[in-house]
Amino acid sequence: MIPRNALHDVERALGRQAAVALLGVRQVGKTTLALDIARRMDAVYLDLQTRSDRAKLSDPGFFLNQYEDRLVILDEVHRVPALFPELRGLIDRGRRRGRRTGRFLVLGSASVELLRQAGESLAGRIEFVSLGPLGVLEVAPDAATSTSLWVRGGLPDSLLAGSDEDSFAFRRNFIRTYLERDVGEFVQRRLPPETLGRLWTMLAHWQGGLLRASELARSLGINTATVGRYIDTLTSLFILRRLPPFVANVRKRLVKSPKVYVRDSGLVHALLRIGDFDTLAGHPVSGASWEGFVIDNLLAAAPPDTGASFYRTAAGAEMDLVLELPGFTKPWAFEVKRGLAPRPSRGLRSAMEDLKPERTFVVYGGDERFPLAPGIEAVGVRAMAELLAGLRTRSAQERTKADVHSR
Known part of the structure; x- marks a missing residue:
């Protein structure tokens, strides 16, 4: 694996915000980077492109609430647009219990759609990091x-x-x-x-x-x-x-x-x-x-x-x-x-x-x-x-x- 400079940007963002969105073109290495972060932080990883992982979020509040003390990584998050309002509630409840940062890392390939969805639901709760091609x-x-x-x-x-x-x-x-x-x-x-x-x-x-x-x-x-x-x-x-x-x-x-x-x-x-x-x-x-x-x-x-x-x-x-x-x-x-x-x-x-x-x-x-x-x-x-x-x-x-x- 080639170390990516964006790793430090993601880690810093997770240290100051509840949710972080990692954006970039397909095949640029977002999933590889996210899996590396998952190993470092003992995170829960869900690939929402697969039916089995999407099924786990049929009741997202129930499932994700079990992992309040761990980072949850949601890959291909644009495939479940209704998830963002749920994340907002989880983040706000976690904040009241002192869990303010490092809750969710979401991955996506379409900046405009993710920005719109996150802007409507996660304003003030999410930071965006871009992953470009290898430089x-x-x-x-x-x-x-x-x-x-x-x-x-x-x-x-x-x-x-x-x-x-x-x-x-x-x-x-x-x-x-x-x-x-x-x-x-x-x-x-x-x-x-x-x-x-x-x-x-x-x-x-x-x-x-x-x-x-x-x-x-x-x-x-x-x-x-x-x-x-x-x-x-x-x-x-x-x-x-x-x-x-x-x-x-x-x-x-x-x-x-x-x-x-x-x-x-x-x-x-x-x-x-x-x-x-x-x-x-x-x-x-x-x-x-x-x-x-x-x-x-x-x-x-x-x-x-x-x-x-x-x-x-x-x-x-x-x-x-x-x-x-x-x-x-x-x-x-x-x-x-x-x-x-x-x-x-x-x-x-x-x-x-x-x-x-x-x-x-x-x-x-x-x-x-x-x-x-x-x-x-x-x-x-x-x-x-x-x-x-x-x-x-x-x-x-x-x-x-x-x-x-x-x-």
Whole structure:
């Protein structure tokens, strides 16, 4: 088992809240992480995808009340939506008896649905933790492993497959399962799997581009509202990321459409039938794929309350990623370059004049860290993720001190 950085986030959240929701795309390792926690804490584990475990909750109050002194892990909790009001009553009764934290860990693959259900029933009683694909800080720090992570993506079964062929087959089957079954669970009017597959493929070709729902709709022969609904669903299922534009007080015409990324680079490559590094290196999507890979890794490492966006003006000023980090009054700015000899672009320099960032980095494909120009530093993706992870740790420590002081 590859140790997951989110383990500490979950443990800290259980230490301060009665319920914790662990969210992430299917096959990302939520169950594996939860079972590890179950062994550490002698927890009760229920897989609500199985009929036998769902039957145990036919009277949830009676069953769960027997385990008030133990953590209860509920996997695939969205399959029993009526459970949330019951959890609220159990949590409130437990609080009156002094059992305030570490009661329930719920796992799910659809953030919007879980947020809605939990918001209605468990407001003030639940904390959310996201588990993304394996990142650069969770795998061996050598060039070959980092390249495999980019090519194969961070889904554990894909990354750890015995060959590129096996990895590619896993990802193609993963996509087929989503197209034929999983997405349909969260939308009322279903597109045929063939049409949805074309939408996914177009989004992979569009990696890192501005979201133009009307253009996608025209190409697919469907209406814009349907495209928007499916993009919302894919975002809530952690398949897509919509990166909003940075709102700046400048007298320039700003791009107002979000950028869209398929979040896992391995899925981008599977959708485009790119099976290995040699094919990827010469493919037109290579640069955009690397950009999405870097952004996903940096956001996974950053403090959870970080604001993320991009900056672009009609005149050509551009910054691939702008992070508003806790504790800093000015943003950190990032340009992403795939090559080993990065140079700051003219658009980056123009964006720096507009944004006046605290720090500016060019994140590139190498490992060395060096100054590129006044106020601009070149840094590899792992080193950049480590720097942001340090800020995340500091932020968590400050929150812990604040919680202790408030008590």
